Amino acid sequence: MKKINFKNFLNTLYQNHALAYKIVLFIVTAFAIVYMFPKGGHFKYEFHNGKPWQYENLYAPFDFAIQKSEQKIDDEKKNITLNKKQYFTSKEGVIEKVKSEIENDLTDKSQDSILNNYNIPRIVKYSNNLISAIYKYGYINESDVNRVEDKQLIALRKGNTISDLVFDRFLTSSEVNKYLENNINDSRYKSLSNFLIPLLKQALEPNIFFDEELTDKILQDELNKISYTEGLVTENERIISKGDVVEGEKLRILNSLQKEYLSQVWNQSNYNWIVFGYVLLVALNLLMLLLFLQKYRPFIYENNTKVTFIFFNIFLMVLLVTLVVKYKVDYLYVIPLPILPIIIKAFFDARLGFFTHVLTVLLLGFIVPNSFEFIFLQIIAGIITILTVSELHRRANLFISISQITLVYMIAYFAFSIIQEGNMEKINWQYFIMFALNGVLSFLSLFLILIYEKTFGLVSDVSLLEMSNTNSKLLRELAEKAPGTFQHSMQVANLAEASANEIGANAMLVRTGALYHDIGKMLNPKYFTENQTTTVNPHNELSPKDSAEIIINHVIDGIELAKKHRLPDRIIDFIRTHHGTSLVYYFYKQQENENPQDLNVEDFSYGGPIPFSKETAILMMCDAAEAASKSLKEPTAQLIDDLIEKIVASQMANGQFMNADITFKEIQIIKKVIKKKLNNIYHLRIEYPE
Incomplete structure (x- = not known):
């Protein structure tokens, strides 16, 4: 019994694998x-x-300290750094070493002729007095002279004691040399100056050195003593009243309360609840996208590859923003978020592109600082992206659109800055550079589109341009095997493209779809009137039901041919929907007249589906109109108008446009375009004299 249940489970899972x-x-x-x-x-x-x-009066929920502003803390740090005391160390044993060295040198040279008339012990005593005078305050290392400004108070460490001294009391090497020369030349040993001065210069060495390690340690201790708070807000104390402007002291108190909440209220104990809340909100966000696809874009919802593609792009944008916020939040606005609506619109449509962009921006609001400003800027940028970006195969159009998006970014940020700061003086102009970089990076959308086409098997306007080339293999084959159908497809493509341009639909998509919509007729070209070059009609040999089957099968044959030649689904959609669920009316009426007992509407109806986009609806109208216009023996403007009105009215009455997201106004515009184009095709030419 368990095996049977498990088998049923596997069967159910297989049947619902897409879900x-x-x-x-x-x-x-x-x-x-x-x-x-x-x-x-x-x-x-x-x-x-x-x-x-905007809220009611706010009272402190608990005691908390008021945090100093970052500017004030930075100022205090700069002040401490600028006024830091420099620490020097006195090297022990230098004086004794120099005195001993001088005494030894004089004793060794006592036999020199220059010292014959002098008492060596007295010279030694005199030299020691000079050395003591030089080292009374200290002889500083020459490389450390520029460490401090003149007369600045410094600290000198001798052993374990530290005392404050005025820096200019230290002697430098040049001052030591001058001191030796002045004292020896004014003494009784003037005649020995050429001997004593070099001797002392060689023996003397600095005993005062800059102590960088101690200086940095003391500085760091001073910086660590900085208090990051000033003042205290007690529990139930009113912080701000409704309608008060958030600025100055009130802004600092609110920021302090926010930080206190983040450090106290949200901790490890309620971490799981926070994650649970995030899961609910993110799941709700993604669910809205799935419901939108299911209700308004069922052909996308049913295609798991396309759903995966949309989810992947949302995840990619969230990942990029998260990384930037984590490592370098200052560059947040460099991330080219308009790429998302550009790509979604390129592969699907503008409405889905904007809907996806808005949901993604709402998700990012949980991550970024100043979420209101971020969400506002990104949604405005998304709107401009959807309104301006079109015909990606024309690079000039994309350049103009991205320039407009960048300009809107700058204007919106400028307005926000004026509102928040009250003037232009504190505007961070670096943001304008970031918006410009954002625009440059948005051109990566073209590169990503090419990658996505190969990875997900999707098609963009760039690929559509290549496919619409009539020298492509499949269209050349159509022109050879069914020249009449090829000419019909060309005419329909022109009508459909003009109609799409008038109502703002994807003209490149509908043109390409029109070129391929009848490729199924290649298999039985002679059974379609446009390819019959003689008066012999092969349908005369068939029953109405068989004739209708051949006509209907050109849709199925076209789908199979398209898949064989790896045409994208967006083009196959035009093949399968261009007749919708309409009747093969001619053979239906013939069967009704000849054998009404054996009449079954389903035998004479196309299998559908009906058009589910503006573009596929346009093709249905243009295809029927162009084909029917060939039946007019002497076409006039009135006859053409009546014919188009009759065809479109019949399609609407049969519910062919129920899922097409097209308005009555747009249908009226399309009819006008078709009438105008057909009148131009069938207008009477003047008769030229022979």
């Missing part, structure tokens, strides 16, 4: 995003410098 994959993808993405989130809570109040307090 199971989405559930796994949903869970993995949600936990991956939460893993990157900062593991701490969020202060429940949003406030900004220079803006009114």
Whole structure:
């Protein structure tokens, strides 16, 4: 019994493998995003410098210290660093060493003729007095002279004692030389100056040295003593009233309360609850995306590769922002977030691109500082991206669009800065450089699009441009085997492209789809009137039902051909939807007249699905209109107008545009374009004289 249940479970899992994959993808993405989130809570109040307090009166929930501003702490550190005391060390034993060396030198040279008339012990005593006078305050190392300014108070360490001295009391090497020359030349030993001065210069050595290690240690101790707080807010003390402007002291107190919350309220004991809250919010965010796809983009929702692609791009943006916030938050606005809507729009549509961008920005609001400002700037940038970026195969268009996005970034940030600071003096102009870098990096979208095309098997406008080349293998084959169908496809492509341009749809996509929509007719070209060059009609040999089957099968044959030649799904969508669920009306009526008892509507109906985008709806209208216009023996403007109205009205009545996300106004515009184009095609030419 257990084996049977397990087998049933496997069968159920296999039948619902697509749903199971989405559930796994949903869970993995949600936990991956939460893993990157900062593991701490969020202060429940949003406030900004220079803006009114929007909440009720706020009272201190507990005692807390007021944190000093970063500027004040930096000023204190700079002041301590600038006024730090320099520490010098007196080297012990130098005086005794120099005196001993001089005494030994004089004793060794006592037999020299220059010293014959002098008492050596008295010269030694005189030299020792000079040495003692020089070392009374100290002889400083020449390389340490520039360590301090003139007359600055320094600290001198002798053994275990430290005393303060004025720096200029130390003698330098030049001052020592001058001192020796002046004293010896004014003494009774003037005649020995050429002997004594070099002797003493050679023996004397500095005994005062800069003590960098001690100086740095004392400085660090002073910096560590800086207090990061000033003042205290007691429990239940009013911090700010509703409507008060958040600035100055109130801003510092609010910042202090926020930091205190982060350090006290959110700790390890409630870490799991915080993670649980993040999981719920991220899961809700991703669920909204899945529900949107299921309701408004079912063809994307049913394709797990496309769903994976969208989730991957969301995760990639969250990862980039997380890394920058963690390691170098100052460069937050260098991250080219507009790449996300550009890519989603390139592969799918503008509405999905903007929806995905907004959900991603809301997720990033948990990570970034100044979340309100960040979310506002990024959503505005996303709107401009969706409105301006089009026809990516034209690089000039992308350059203009990204320039506009960058400009909007700068204007929005400038406005925020003025509101928060109250003037232009404190604007951080480096942000404008970052916005410019953001724009430059946004051009990476073209590179990413090429990678995604190969990785996920998607198609963009750049690929569509290549596919729309009529010299491609499949279109050349269509032109050879079914020249009439090829000409029909060209005409439909022109009509569809013009219509798409008028209503703001993807003109390159609908043109390419139109070129390939009838490739299935290559297999039986003579059964389609546009390819019949003689009066012989092969349908005369068939029953209406068989004829209808051949006509209907050109859609299925087209799908198989497209898959064989690896055409992307976006193009195959045009093949499978260009007739929707409509009737093969001619043979249906023929069967109704000849054998009504054996009449089954399903035998004469295309299998669908009906169009599910503006582009596929445009193709359906243009295809039917172009084909029907060939039946007009003497086309006039009125006949063409009536024909188009009748065709489109019939398609609407049969519910062919129910899922196409197209408005009545857009349908009216498309009809006008088709009428105008067909009138231009069938207009009467003047008769030239022979």
